[in-house]
Amino acid sequence: MSNAYDVIVIGSGAGGGTLVHRLAPSGKRILLLERGSWLRREPQNWRAEDVFVDGRYISPDTWHYDDLTPFQPQVHYFVGGATKLYGAALYRLREEDFGELEHHDGTSPAWPISYSDMEPYYTQAERLYQVHGARGEDPTEPPCSAPYPFPAVSHEPRIQQLSDDLAAEGLHPFHAPCGILLDEGNMPFSTCVRCDNCDGFPCLVHAKSDAEVIAVRPAIKHPNVTLLTGAQALRLECNDAGTAVTGVVASVNGIEETFRGDIVVVSCGAANSARLLLSSACDAHPNGLANGSDQVGRNYMFHNSQAVLALSKEENPTVFQKTLGVNDFYLSGTDDFAFPLGNIQMVGKSQAPMFRGEKPGETRFAPTWSLEQVARHAVDFWLSTEDLPRPDNRVWLARDGKLTIGYTASNEEPKKRLYHQLKSMLADLGMHHDHLLPHHAYLKNEIPVAGCAHQAGTCRFGTDPSTSVLDPDCRAHEVDNLYVVDTSFFPSIGAVNPALTAMANALRVGDHLLDRLDTAAPRPEPVQVA
Ligand SMILES: Cc1cc2nc3c(=O)[nH]c(=O)nc-3n(C[C@H](O)[C@H](O)[C@H](O)COP(=O)(O)OP(=O)(O)OC[C@H]3O[C@@H](n4cnc5c(N)ncnc54)[C@H](O)[C@@H]3O)c2cc1C
Numbered sequence: 001m002s003n004a005y006d007v008i009v010i011g012s013g014a015g016g017g018t019l020v021h022r023l024a025p026s027g028k029r030i031l032l033l034e035r036g037s038w039l040r041r042e043p044q045n046w047r048a049e050d051v052f053v054d055g056r057y058i059s060p061d062t063w064h065y066d067d068l069t070p071f072q073p074q075v076h077y078f079v080g081g082a083t084k085l086y087g088a089a090l091y092r093l094r095e096e097d098f099g100e101l102e103h104h105d106g107t108s109p110a111w112p113i114s115y116s117d118m119e120p121y122y123t124q125a126e127r128l129y130q131v132h133g134a135r136g137e138d139p140t141e142p143p144c145s146a147p148y149p150f151p152a153v154s155h156e157p158r159i160q161q162l163s164d165d166l167a168a169e170g171l172h173p174f175h176a177p178c179g180i181l182l183d184e185g186n187m188p189f190s191t192c193v194r195c196d197n198c199d200g201f202p203c204l205v206h207a208k209s210d211a212e213v214i215a216v217r218p219a220i221k222h223p224n225v226t227l228l229t230g231a232q233a234l235r236l237e238c239n240d241a242g243t244a245v246t247g248v249v250a251s252v253n254g255i256e257e258t259f260r261g262d263i264v265v266v267s268c269g270a271a272n273s274a275r276l277l278l279s280s281a282c283d284a285h286p287n288g289l290a291n292g293s294d295q296v297g298r299n300y301m302f303h304n305s306q307a308v309l310a311l312s313k314e315e316n317p318t319v320f321q322k323t324l325g326v327n328d329f330y331l332s333g334t335d336d337f338a339f340p341l342g343n344i345q346m347v348g349k350s351q352a353p354m355f356r357g358e359k360p361g362e363t364r365f366a367p368t369w370s371l372e373q374v375a376r377h378a379v380d381f382w383l384s385t386e387d388l389p390r391p392d393n394r395v396w397l398a399r400d401g402k403l404t405i406g407y408t409a410s411n412e413e414p415k416k417r418l419y420h421q422l423k424s425m426l427a428d429l430g431m432h433h434d435h436l437l438p439h440h441a442y443l444k445n446e447i448p449v450a451g452c453a454h455q456a457g458t459c460r461f462g463t464d465p466s467t468s469v470l471d472p473d474c475r476a477h478e479v480d481n482l483y484v485v486d487t488s489f490f491p492s493i494g495a496v497n498p499a500l501t502a503m504a505n506a507l508r509v510g511d512h513l514l515d516r517l518d519t520a521a522p523r524p525e526p527v528q529v530a
């Protein structure tokens with residue numbers, strides 16, 4: 001096997017996997033390096049004990065707090081990356097997220113591209129990832145050039161009731177955008193069986209629109225695409241002038257190999273991409289590759305999130321719960337608070353085994369309830385408040401190369417208010433008044449930094465090389481053939497889930513690379529914003 005390629009992509013998740021899917025028809029020689037393996041299809045995929053209690057699919061790795069205390073991050077090193085376990089809520093950022101947005105704790109910065117630049121790629125990403133949704137329900141929905149490619153996933157009765165009750169409160173609940181391969185009109189032929197083991201679980205029947213199923217598997221059918229699993233990129237080598245990457249040094253199943261690529265794309269997830277660049281310091285880049293601005297690793301974000309459960313007066317027999325969202329507080333806050341609070345959405349339905357390690361039955365509101373009773377009545381919410389990019393929130397390497405994260409939360413006040421807003425409505429939503437419990441099972445770990453599911457921002461893109469790592473095409477300002485396409489490029493994170501934006505951006509960067517490679521590879525027609 002030759003070690004020379006036109007494009008090397010490192011990491012096969014939402015960013016890297018989608019990019020390879022876009023490049024595959026070009027005929028160019030493409031190498032996809034993935035440190036993990038294929039996620040095994042096995043009965044344990046759908047067992048809450050295995051997934052949530054034993055952490056079967058959390059990959060072994062050790063990161064460190066800034067005082068060098070070690071912790072295990074909630075990372076998933078598989079073909080498809082974190083999308084193998086994700087909840088597949090595939091939201092567009094709001095149009096306002098691309099501009100400056102005033103928050104309680106400061107300004108969320110503008111992106112170097114506008115929403116209308118990204119819009120055609122959101123539409124393409126929604127088609128590729130087969131997103132189900134309904135336009136026109138969400139009051140913050142940005143302009144869209146096409147309807148969702150598939151109808152919204154229906155609410156089950158308890159969630160429909162919740163939707164009706166929220167509407168009676170004057171809010172605008174909407175059907176959440178879902179990336180699942182569900183055909184409700186023809187269930188005998190539907191790939192998705194609509195089960196209760198989706199959000200946070202791998203999908204045993206490959207019916208979740210994850211990057212492995214949707215992007216990597218189709219891409220490697222092209223003979224010009226090579227996937228190497230068990231291949232961890234260790235460092236990038238560059239020429240003497242430091243203007244081009246000349247080699248990717250990887251450990252392939254324990255054996256070190258160097259690969260050559262005309263273009264090298266890093267997409268290891270925000271923390272690991274920063275680690276790779278910082279590990280690639282050389283004479284021309286003494287502080288880490290492409291880090292003349294000292295921005296690599298900085299501005300780490302992962303949402304100021306809360307997973308909570310309320311207790312329904314009636315039992316909640318919902319199977320697939322992640323069908324509803326509320327964005328009434330996304331941009332405007334409340335009457336007495338002018339700043340954005342964030343997004344409210346549902347998470348996967350609680351199951352009693354998920355609570356092992358927690359003690360919800362012993363809390364003051366339901367002292368006599370068994371875990372099973374709590375689970376039967378639980379209605380589970382995920383509240384996301386935007387955290388702001390702060391230079392001191394950062395990934396760096398300790399002297400011995402340890403990945404280290406320093407992070408102080410921002411926007412705690414809007415986070416608190418979003419929680420209290422939901423809590424204040426419980427009685428009108430058919431829930432036990434005043435009972436809103438933290439639900440650590442979804443986060444797996446009570447340590448917030450370890451719950452890095454939505455990590456972003458360590459190599460932000462921008463027009464000014466002194467304040468950003470990447471240019472608006474996601475190419476490193478300082479290294480001509482180096483790109484980053486995972487969520488590292490986000491200059492701000494908004495308050496909706498990040499994966500669709502990573503996918504859409506990978507398609508956008510893919511078109512740029514096809515132009516650069518001068519190929520006549522087929523590209524979807526650009527669509528205009530209506
Ligand atoms: C439980 C959970 C639920 C989530 N739910 C949602 C949701 O509902 N909606 C949503 O939008 N987002 C959700 N997310 C977040 C979403 O999955 C991520 O935002 C998205 O996958 C990020 O894409 P990425 O390309 O940046 O990184 P990843 O998808 O994590 O991909 C990075 C890849 O790089 C590989 N890698 C790392 N280092 C190296 C190396 N040195 N060499 C080679 N390969 C390497 C990794 O193994 C991985 O495959 C969820 C995440 C989790 C964990």
Ligand code: SF4
Pocket residue numbers: 180181191192193194195196197198199201202203204205206207208209320
């Ligand atoms: S709900 Fe559908 S996509 Fe999700 S895990 Fe179950 S079968 Fe898979």
